[in-house]
Amino acid sequence: AQSVAQPEDQVNVAEGNPLTVKCTYSVSGNPYLFWYVQYPNRGLQFLLKYITGDNLVKGSYGFEAEFNKSQTSFHLKKPSALVSDSALYFCAVRDHPADKLIFGTGTRLQVFP
């Protein structure tokens, strides 16, 4: 069965420093991977996705993610964190052949001024 794991409940980083939010996956076949962000009491907003092609995927708000097939990882990164990046981040994988996404448990990112 397809699954994703987000090993960190919370990540703390100082503003201006690089940030990484980790995600590992387990799928049969080629993975379709996603990152979403959620602000308090709001829906989820799409950040980026990996379907095929370059292992480094660029997304919204300066975020990027690196797909690593050998490590089955899809970590979210940003070179310089902003306080406004503080939110809950979800990694997700598409469940083949069903047309649905399976989400991780989420990682709360806290950026300190």
Add this chain to the structure above:
Amino acid sequence: DGGITQSPKYLFRKEGQNVTLSCEQNLNHDAMYWYRQDPGQGLRLIYYSQIVNDFQKGDIAEGYSVSREKKESFPLTVTSAQKNPTAFYLCASSKGLAGDKTGELFFGEGSRLTVL
């Protein structure tokens, strides 16, 4: 602007009452989904529908019911059989299997249900 509208945003219910959450989309998407969000548990799939007049159970369907009579609408009923209904409910849609096939979801703003 195209998007997904959920209503109400906040809802209070007494124990033993059924309540229906509305979800409407004008994205012309074929597929629609309901997720439940609890702290520390991420998003769990309740029901999903890939086409009008058809839907499938997700991982936690017990105590919930849905209908898909129109492409634009996918209401969720939380019944009195749901033992712990207090949660944040998220509706989403996608282009579906006939669309871009990537599975990318578009979300509404959510409905917070509190049982008193």
